Amino acid sequence: MRFLIEALEARTNPLAKETAPKYNLDSLDLIGVDMSWQLQEAKNKFSEVVDQAVNNGPQEITRHGKKTAVLLSMEDYRTLLGRKGSLADFFRRSPLGEMAFERSKDLPRHVDL
Numbered sequence: 821m822r823f824l825i826e827a828l829e830a831r832t833n834p835l836a837k838e839t840a841p842k843y844n845l846d847s848l849d850l851i852g853v854d855m856s857w858q859l860q861e862a863k864n865k866f867s868e869v870v871d872q873a874v875n876n877g878p879q880e881i882t883r884h885g886k887k888t889a890v891l892l893s894m895e896d897y898r899t900l901l902g903r904k905g906s907l908a909d910f911f912r913r914s915p916l917g918e919m920a921f922e923r924s925k926d927l928p929r930h931v932d933l
Contacts, residue, residue: 855872855876855877855878855879855880856879856880856881856882856887857869857879857880857881857882858881858882858883859881859882859883859888862879862881862891869881869891870891873891873892873893873896874893874895877893877896878890878891878892878893878896879891
C-alpha cells in the first residue's frame with residue numbers, strides 16, 4: 821500500500837521521488853544493511869543502532885531469536901504518524917475516484933441452508 825501512495829504522490833509532487841525513503845517502512849526491507857540486532861548487542865551498541873536507524877532505516881531488535889522491537893529515526897516515526905485521512909479519502913483522491921459504478925438490480929441467488 822505504501823508504494824501505491826508514494827506512486828500517486830510522485831505524480832502530483834515532483835519532489836516526492838527525491839524525498840521518499842530508500843526502504844519500505846511496511847516490511848523493513850533493506851538490501852545489504854544489517855538491520856537485526858540481538859537485544860544485548862543493541863544495548864551495548866545503542867549509539868550505533870541509533871546511527872544506523874537515522875542513516876539506513878528502521879532497525880529490528882530480537883530477544884531470544886524472536887523479533888520484539890523496532891528502532892525508528894524521528895523522521896520515519898513522523899512519516900508513519902503523518903498519514904492523515906481514511907482509506908476512503910485516499911480512494912476519493914485517486915484517479916479512480918471519478919469512476920461511476922452501478923449496482924446490479926438482479927435478485928440474489930437462492931441458497932439452500
